[in-house]
Amino acid sequence: MAQNQKILLLILLLSGTFLISGCERSAFSWPSPETATIATITPTSHRDLSNYLAVNDYRWETLDQGVPPFLLTALPADLHRIKDIAERKRLFFLSLLPAVLLANREITLQRQQLLIALRHHEAGLPLSIPQRLLISRLVKRYRLRHNPLTDRSARKRLLRRLDTLPPDLVLSQAANESGYGTSRFSRLGNNLFGQWTYATGTGLVPKERSAKQRHEVRRFASLYDSVRSYMNNLNAHRAYQSLRTIRAQKRARGQALRGIDLAAGLRLYSSRRDAYVAEIRAIIRSNRLSRLATVSLRPTAAEGDALRTASL
Numbered sequence: 001m002a003q004n005q006k007i008l009l010l011i012l013l014l015s016g017t018f019l020i021s022g023c024e025r026s027a028f029s030w031p032s033p034e035t036a037t038i039a040t041i042t043p044t045s046h047r048d049l050s051n052y053l054a055v056n057d058y059r060w061e062t063l064d065q066g067v068p069p070f071l072l073t074a075l076p077a078d079l080h081r082i083k084d085i086a087e088r089k090r091l092f093f094l095s096l097l098p099a100v101l102l103a104n105r106e107i108t109l110q111r112q113q114l115l116i117a118l119r120h121h122e123a124g125l126p127l128s129i130p131q132r133l134l135i136s137r138l139v140k141r142y143r144l145r146h147n148p149l150t151d152r153s154a155r156k157r158l159l160r161r162l163d164t165l166p167p168d169l170v171l172s173q174a175a176n177e178s179g180y181g182t183s184r185f186s187r188l189g190n191n192l193f194g195q196w197t198y199a200t201g202t203g204l205v206p207k208e209r210s211a212k213q214r215h216e217v218r219r220f221a222s223l224y225d226s227v228r229s230y231m232n233n234l235n236a237h238r239a240y241q242s243l244r245t246i247r248a249q250k251r252a253r254g255q256a257l258r259g260i261d262l263a264a265g266l267r268l269y270s271s272r273r274d275a276y277v278a279e280i281r282a283i284i285r286s287n288r289l290s291r292l293a294t295v296s297l298r299p300t301a302a303e304g305d306a307l308r309t310a311s312l
Helices: 003-015 046-055 060-065 085-122 129-141 152-161 167-178 184-189 223-236 238-252 259-269 274-286 289-294 301-311
Strands: 039-041 070-072
Touching: 046 085, 060 289, 070 085, 070 223, 085 129, 085 152, 085 167, 085 223, 129 152, 152 238, 167 223, 167 259, 167 274, 167 289, 223 238, 238 259, 259 274, 259 289, 274 289
Parallel strands: 039 070
Antiparallel strands: none
């Protein structure tokens, strides 16, 4: 999917107009460019980024006012030059949080549309072409072997996989894997989570790779692509089935999702196993990332207008 289409999809998601009928060419209905309300920025320096956050009154202390919906194409190249470690961490976490919330919103809306399609199917109603296309894409994206419309176990598996991840977990792993945005892979490939590829020539070759190894570290067109890919990895790969089980148990009990708890399902993310889990939990605790559990995006201009109209 082209980058401009991804941004348009996010705009559509924020406006709440994700469609399941009407357009036969796609499972999505693309809005016009003039409806864009999500800023996409490419800061040339850490000072530019800091100024952008300040202009939007976006600080740890203003999280209760919501997170402004913007996306970074890349982190500033001079992030490593910030001598104040607390300030470097602040910029890293706050600038990536909108992407995490937007990716979670995308997952939530896809899940809602899936549930609508499944209810239609259960009621014996014919599914629209966009609904069938959506299910087909989800089956591929979440690595299912069977059709959820005809296989109840596949349906259960898809619903367990198509779920959000707590922001504290996502940001703590991004910090760990990218050195708070200073690693070679995050700087040159927008890769925040160290994800691999075996498509020769498409990624970055690790300097410590042995002669027998063939993997490369993936390049991403944007930071948002990296976040989405990472979330899909945790939601679909068999190595993280235990994480999804913990999440499902929390959901069944009506409990909030916490990175501290779900981190137990990350033992296979690193060869360090339990030490890695402890490291992720330490990052969450030391940076008080659990405070992000209840944050939400600020309404876009279109959403604000709709809310004002509804209140009249």
